[in-house]
Amino acid sequence: MSEAGSDREPELDVVIVGAGLGGLYALHRMRAIGMTARVYEAGGGIGGTWFWNRYPGARCDIESLEYSYAFDDALQQEWKWPERYGAQPDILRYIEHVADRFDLRRDVRLDARIATAVYDRDANRWTLTTADGEAVTARFCIMATGNLSTPRVPDFPGLERFRGRWYHSGLWPAEGVDFTGLRVGVVGTGSTAIQMIPLIAQQARHLHVFQRTANFSLPARNQPMDPEFERAFKAEYRRRREEAKRTPVGVSGFLAPTRSALAIPAEERERRYEELWQQGGTIGFLTSFKDFLLDEAANETAAEFVRRKIRSIVRDPAVAELLAPKDHPIGSKRLCLDTGYYETYNRDNVTLVDVRSAPIREITETGIRTAAAEYELDAMAFATGFDAMTGALREIDIRVAGGPALSEVWKAGPRTYLGLTIPGFPNFFVITGPGSPGVKSQMIHSIEQHTDWIADCLVHLRGRQLARIEPEPAASDAWVAHVNAVADATLYPRADSWYMGANIPGKPRVFMPYVGGVGAYRAKCEEVAADNYRGFALSR
Numbered sequence: 001m002s003e004a005g006s007d008r009e010p011e012l013d014v015v016i017v018g019a020g021l022g023g024l025y026a027l028h029r030m031r032a033i034g035m036t037a038r039v040y041e042a043g044g045g046i047g048g049t050w051f052w053n054r055y056p057g058a059r060c061d062i063e064s065l066e067y068s069y070a071f072d073d074a075l076q077q078e079w080k081w082p083e084r085y086g087a088q089p090d091i092l093r094y095i096e097h098v099a100d101r102f103d104l105r106r107d108v109r110l111d112a113r114i115a116t117a118v119y120d121r122d123a124n125r126w127t128l129t130t131a132d133g134e135a136v137t138a139r140f141c142i143m144a145t146g147n148l149s150t151p152r153v154p155d156f157p158g159l160e161r162f163r164g165r166w167y168h169s170g171l172w173p174a175e176g177v178d179f180t181g182l183r184v185g186v187v188g189t190g191s192t193a194i195q196m197i198p199l200i201a202q203q204a205r206h207l208h209v210f211q212r213t214a215n216f217s218l219p220a221r222n223q224p225m226d227p228e229f230e231r232a233f234k235a236e237y238r239r240r241r242e243e244a245k246r247t248p249v250g251v252s253g254f255l256a257p258t259r260s261a262l263a264i265p266a267e268e269r270e271r272r273y274e275e276l277w278q279q280g281g282t283i284g285f286l287t288s289f290k291d292f293l294l295d296e297a298a299n300e301t302a303a304e305f306v307r308r309k310i311r312s313i314v315r316d317p318a319v320a321e322l323l324a325p326k327d328h329p330i331g332s333k334r335l336c337l338d339t340g341y342y343e344t345y346n347r348d349n350v351t352l353v354d355v356r357s358a359p360i361r362e363i364t365e366t367g368i369r370t371a372a373a374e375y376e377l378d379a380m381a382f383a384t385g386f387d388a389m390t391g392a393l394r395e396i397d398i399r400v401a402g403g404p405a406l407s408e409v410w411k412a413g414p415r416t417y418l419g420l421t422i423p424g425f426p427n428f429f430v431i432t433g434p435g436s437p438g439v440k441s442q443m444i445h446s447i448e449q450h451t452d453w454i455a456d457c458l459v460h461l462r463g464r465q466l467a468r469i470e471p472e473p474a475a476s477d478a479w480v481a482h483v484n485a486v487a488d489a490t491l492y493p494r495a496d497s498w499y500m501g502a503n504i505p506g507k508p509r510v511f512m513p514y515v516g517g518v519g520a521y522r523a524k525c526e527e528v529a530a531d532n533y534r535g536f537a538l539s540r
């Protein structure tokens, strides 16, 4: 579909932003349907999240045999995951392997941060420009910029005067950090901190953990891959991948629950939670009972089970009480997965600091000063999260020429149709974006589903000599209303989470992911496509 000029670069059919798992698969699929495509990546390497997040303990919380591409059976049969859950170096190695195996690198530009994306209505073309001024033009634009790719260091006064070293989890030095013998402070107690704290505690002379909000964490029970488990899993890989398509989070074996937590005797419920605790993993809990995230009383049964576990592990009752979350339903914030997190607070060299009751006031030359005390530190690790879901898109000046920027259009919160497209922005697609189940699912599963939908859509357009697709505002309004209605029927909006934009001062509080489940979402996407792309304006 591309036209070759003699001394000009041939114009692309598709430009893709981001060379993580999403952008790389998008490139592969675009090639497969005969489109010319190129990926622009801000980082110095491919891998996205797994390129940047190299902090100690970085690991996926979905089992490695599930958290991998499903599109190529030979790939999934041949690849060997060393552990039950993939560690960052292993996942990055896998991504590098996929890039080589499918010859993707030749169409990836590294160290090329996209600064602007402008659509020219008359020419029906997107022009993207890098921060260095390189421009590229394409008919379609796919944003695979990720949901947790804009690290956020809170604007504590005085950070610039700190004489020690400090790091953010999402910008971790590739060569690693040696904390041996140092007095270290970790700020934050989300999924990231919960993974890094047990390992930093083993190195540091002393570790202070600055906690504002306690989080629920479950044991991972990570282990080396059991060859028999792997063999049996791979023997039924295809069936499992098919099954995953109709499940709540895109993971096989975890079907939509039918039982209420309140409809069975307390002892039976406890037995079930204990079984899940011993098995390890978060999805078992999330899909344990149908009212887990719908009914406060049902949710409280699981929350209290985990609080009791915390109290049984942590020896100091005051510390245990601080670690036991009481201000949000379990699962309404991302449920964390750990290896020895609560046990770490039994170490003599670890202190939990409550910065809810006495907030951090400033960073000094020698450490952190809270409203209550001063802590001397040699190094600090900020596990303070990301401007999630919309951050990476907001950083790029995306607009239709002469029109407002997307960041302006989304001032009151993101508005999409199916989480894949945005009214007013033709020929523009987002992978795993707001309004889709992306972050509430096995990400690679959603990446494949979204990308396949986009690929089918482009084939549909080409087959009918159509040049433009744009969602109708009414269809987007109805989708946003549906996303909100589904979320409002759950306990999710009760938590101050990054799903709500609550971690970024001034960000509108809107629940962004679609929590109707992967299976239901896929059915809706399929229905829309089958109905001649209902809700979209298609034109020549």
Ligand code: N01
Residues within 6 Å of the ligand: 059, 060, 061, 062, 148, 154, 169, 187, 188, 189, 190, 191, 192, 193, 195, 210, 211, 212, 213, 334, 337, 355, 360, 383, 384, 385, 386, 498, 503
């Ligand atoms: O970030 P977070 P994260 N003063 O936003 C605290 C994925 N992930 O990087 O809750 C003091 O969850 C903040 O406190 P509060 C996963 O989807 C997956 O940990 O705002 N504290 C919170 O404790 C996850 O959800 C995996 O009160 C401040 C922490 O910093 C997502 O990434 C592993 C503060 C931020 O927690 C993000 O996780 C890791 C301040 N001013 C990450 N500002 C796995 O797959 C912020 N905080 C296992």
